[in-house]
Amino acid sequence: MSTTTAVGGSSAWGRAPDVVIVGAGVVGAACALAASRAGLAVTVVDRGPLAGGTSSGGEGNLLVSDKPAGPELLLALHSLGHWQDVAAHLEEVTGHPLGGIELEHKGGLMVASRPETVAVLDRIADGQRALGVEAIQVGPESLPDLEPHLAPGLAGGVLYPQDGQLQPVLATATLLAAARRLGAVVRTEVEVTGLMRTGDRVRGVILAGGARIEASRVVNAAGPWAGQLAALAGVHLPILPRRGVVLVTQPLPPLVRRKVYAAEYVSNVASDSAGLESSAVVEGTPSGTILIGASRERVGFDPAIPTAVVRRLAAQAVELFPVLAGARLLRTYRGYRPYTPDHLPVIGEDPRAPGLIHACGHEGAGIVLAAGTGQLVAELLTGAPPSADLGPLGPARFEGAA
Numbered sequence: 001m002s003t004t005t006a007v008g009g010s011s012a013w014g015r016a017p018d019v020v021i022v023g024a025g026v027v028g029a030a031c032a033l034a035a036s037r038a039g040l041a042v043t044v045v046d047r048g049p050l051a052g053g054t055s056s057g058g059e060g061n062l063l064v065s066d067k068p069a070g071p072e073l074l075l076a077l078h079s080l081g082h083w084q085d086v087a088a089h090l091e092e093v094t095g096h097p098l099g100g101i102e103l104e105h106k107g108g109l110m111v112a113s114r115p116e117t118v119a120v121l122d123r124i125a126d127g128q129r130a131l132g133v134e135a136i137q138v139g140p141e142s143l144p145d146l147e148p149h150l151a152p153g154l155a156g157g158v159l160y161p162q163d164g165q166l167q168p169v170l171a172t173a174t175l176l177a178a179a180r181r182l183g184a185v186v187r188t189e190v191e192v193t194g195l196m197r198t199g200d201r202v203r204g205v206i207l208a209g210g211a212r213i214e215a216s217r218v219v220n221a222a223g224p225w226a227g228q229l230a231a232l233a234g235v236h237l238p239i240l241p242r243r244g245v246v247l248v249t250q251p252l253p254p255l256v257r258r259k260v261y262a263a264e265y266v267s268n269v270a271s272d273s274a275g276l277e278s279s280a281v282v283e284g285t286p287s288g289t290i291l292i293g294a295s296r297e298r299v300g301f302d303p304a305i306p307t308a309v310v311r312r313l314a315a316q317a318v319e320l321f322p323v324l325a326g327a328r329l330l331r332t333y334r335g336y337r338p339y340t341p342d343h344l345p346v347i348g349e350d351p352r353a354p355g356l357i358h359a360c361g362h363e364g365a366g367i368v369l370a371a372g373t374g375q376l377v378a379e380l381l382t383g384a385p386p387s388a389d390l391g392p393l394g395p396a397r398f399e400g401a402a
């Protein structure tokens with residue numbers, strides 16, 4: 001397909017699109033469906049396969065629990081609502097319950113080993129409650145009722161019933177299939193190597209091989225590579241990969257009911273350190289495997305899965321769930337979270353390159369934030385009033401940054 005020349009008006013690519021979305025990960029897919037549902041003609045391009053980037057390199061948690069009160073938490077709450085709406089739409093078009101993307105709100109449980117840490121968790125939960133999060137204090141005596149296999153001796157925790165989970169690759173593919181039913185064109189193995197411009201304004205994409213797709217808007221949903229895509233428009237977007245490793249156990253009888261994680265996870269998420277940080281995050285999946293995360297380190301796009309990281313994650317998981325000591329690992333994998341220095345996604349039209357709308361930089365929360373991001377991007381594309389506060393998320397915050 002990439003030999004097709006170009007476009008604008010009509011072409012072998014189908015109806016000339018209103019918008020080209022670069023990136024067929026979960027964020028690009030959510031944008032594609034929301035824009036298609038808003039009546040726009042959409043083309044999605046990706047240089048790899050569907051969900052071939054970070055969306056297949058992470059876990060699928062929909063978390064409010066790990067986000068202290070602030071703009072990211074507000075966006076997560078907004079997005080959880082939109083996941084419900086999207087899932088209802090997917091159910092309607094696929095005929096599978098909630099679209100068959102393994103979406104469930106099974107809750108999250110954050111636990112602490114020391115009373116001082118429980119007090120910190122309680123303070124965080126107070127701030128979250130003020131924004132509408134359901135957060136239930138759990139004393140040490142109640143932990144075994146919630147999670148019978150948890151290690152004894154923990155000091156307490158907080159239960160978050162709104163936390164959920166889905167299967168990100170299934171979700172991405174299903175979102176894109178639903179967008180296609182509404183007329184969207186999805187092209188994989190097609191790389192964007194340039195942006196069509198008139199002055200600063202972005203007017204379409206240039207593909208490897210020289211083909212062009214003209215569109216009045218281009219959405220940058222290029223995940224951890226979004227900074228490189230922005231650079232094609234001459235603008236600086238400080239998005240860096242933050243590598244994370246996940247361990248997958250053999251299928252086991254149900255041992256872990258919710259997403260369970262150690263309190264240190266919250267400080268790991270918020271940290272700016274480039275060095276290795278990890279804390280136990282343990283959850284079951286519908287297939288019986290248990291996912292164990294989560295490490296964080298900024299080492300560029302280094303594809304390694306260091307044995308030291310695997311050992312550390314396994315040891316931390318066993319500390320939380322001693323029963324896992326006997327479990328065998330099926331496999332390990334890694335992905336690159338699209339990190340921004342202020343840990344907030346970038347959603348909005350770039351004032352330095354009008355026509356270019358960013359939907360990127362979601363770091364370790366791109367799955368939960370995808371549905372809300374898609375909705376916001378569709379609103380930007382159609383001129384509808386934004387359904388959430390875009391103020392802290394706009395790319396203007398990087399103006400002047402080099």
Ligand SMILES: Cc1cc2nc3c(=O)[nH]c(=O)nc-3n(C[C@H](O)[C@H](O)[C@H](O)COP(=O)(O)OP(=O)(O)OC[C@H]3O[C@@H](n4cnc5c(N)ncnc54)[C@H](O)[C@@H]3O)c2cc1C
Pocket residue numbers: 022023024025026027028029045046047048049050051052053054055056057058059060061062063190191192193221222223224225226229242243244245246293294334335336337338359360361362363364365366367368369
């Ligand atoms: C270990 C780990 C655990 C995680 N756990 C969770 C979790 O539990 N919950 C959660 O919400 N989030 C989680 N995340 C984060 C989440 O996976 C990401 O935020 C999310 O997948 C980002 O999606 P995306 O669509 O923006 O990026 P991607 O999925 O990376 O998609 C970007 C796409 O753009 C394409 N692309 C880039 N440049 C070009 C170009 N020039 N031309 C054409 N195509 C291009 C790429 O090929 C890629 O397919 C985790 C991440 C990791 C690494």
